[in-house]
Amino acid sequence: MAIRSERHVALVTGGSRGIGEAISRRVAHEGASVLVASRSRGDCERVVESIRASGGTAWPLALDVADPASIAGALEEARKLTGPFGSIDWLVNNAGIAESAPFTDEKREARFERHLATNFHGARRLIEALVPGMEARGYGRVVNVASSAGLRGYAYVSAYCASKFALMGYSLAVADELEGSGVHVNLVCPHYVDSPMLAQSVERLVKKTRIEEAMAREFFRRSNPGGRLVSMDEVAGAVVHLLRGDEHGAVLELDGGAERRLRHPNRASEVAR
Numbered sequence: 597m598a599i600r601s602e603r604h605v606a607l608v609t610g611g612s613r614g615i616g617e618a619i620s621r622r623v624a625h626e627g628a629s630v631l632v633a634s635r636s637r638g639d640c641e642r643v644v645e646s647i648r649a650s651g652g653t654a655w656p657l658a659l660d661v662a663d664p665a666s667i668a669g670a671l672e673e674a675r676k677l678t679g680p681f682g683s684i685d686w687l688v689n690n691a692g693i694a695e696s697a698p699f700t701d702e703k704r705e706a707r708f709e710r711h712l713a714t715n716f717h718g719a720r721r722l723i724e725a726l727v728p729g730m731e732a733r734g735y736g737r738v739v740n741v742a743s744s745a746g747l748r749g750y751a752y753v754s755a756y757c758a759s760k761f762a763l764m765g766y767s768l769a770v771a772d773e774l775e776g777s778g779v780h781v782n783l784v785c786p787h788y789v790d791s792p793m794l795a796q797s798v799e800r801l802v803k804k805t806r807i808e809e810a811m812a813r814e815f816f817r818r819s820n821p822g823g824r825l826v827s828m829d830e831v832a833g834a835v836v837h838l839l840r841g842d843e844h845g846a847v848l849e850l851d852g853g854a855e856r857r858l859r860h861p862n863r864a865s866e867v868a869r
């Protein structure tokens with residue numbers, strides 16, 4: 597029998613700032629208890645304190661998703677922290693890095709390794725560690741934060757694109773395997789989001805091209821098909837929509853326009869506008 601707890605326990609990776617912070621707050625606002633995880637426990641604590649101050653339940657968790665030993669240790673700690681609240685039944689794989697360089701750059705081997713370890717293997721290992729328990733309980737939700745860079749290529753971020761395409765393909769394969777299990781796996785694919793990661797990209801573009809900061813921001817804004825940057829809260833809203841609902845194998849593309857696109861690549865090329 598499927599056990600569907602009214603009080604969910606969520607793990608949000610990369611919860612210490614940016615999109616992950618917005619997701620953590622939104623998930624807590626939904627009444628779920630949330631483990632706010634990233635490499636910097638101090639930054640997670642800041643987010644946790646503010647969630648608790650508004651009446652939510654949250655715990656900070658030190659976790660480096662690129663390191664299998666850190667994942668094992670963090671999940672052990674998570675079990676102790678969440679004890680009476682139950683097992684993690686909502687997993688949001690949001691932690692990510694994005695660096696830019698030409699595809700032939702001399703430091704490419706290490707760069708590819710870093711991107712794949714964080715953006716792909718991190719999410720994969722957490723899914724492998726947590727989904728079997730969800731399956732046994734007959735209920736679980738996994739939302740992976742991919743990117744429009746998992747749907748198309750962008751110049752100078754080949755490692756980032758490769759890692760996000762890997763995450764897309766893997767997630768859709770796992771979703772197919774989990775059909776009927778009660779564990780639903782979905783993805784969100786935002787275009788450029790107004791977050792600290794984008795601020796870094798703006799800084800890099802300014803340094804490289806010597807254009808004004810405002811022009812660099814304008815470049816990213818205009819690159820979004822919808823003509824504006826996606827807000828962190830929009831991404832958080834999309835993630836919570838997928839956690840709460842019964843979609844499975846869906847890809848929610850957020851392009852900065854008024855409309856959202858929900859595709860189910862495993863079914864047909866179904867696109868809702």
Ligand SMILES: NC(=O)c1ccc[n+]([C@@H]2O[C@H](COP(=O)([O-])OP(=O)(O)OC[C@H]3O[C@@H](n4cnc5c(N)ncnc54)[C@H](OP(=O)(O)O)[C@@H]3O)[C@@H](O)[C@H]2O)c1
Pocket residue numbers: 609610611612613614615616633634635636639659660661662690691692693694714741742743744785786787788789790791792793794
């Ligand atoms: N910003 C955009 O335009 C955009 C667009 C599409 C998709 N996304 C995706 O959205 C997600 C969040 O991006 P963001 O814009 O919020 O980036 P951000 O502001 O740079 O935040 C990244 C988060 O990931 C954490 N993190 C990085 N490496 C980690 C690791 N090895 N282990 C655990 N946590 C790690 C960081 O915390 P610590 O440094 O403390 O570990 C931080 O909390 C990423 O997956 C990104 O690819 C972003």
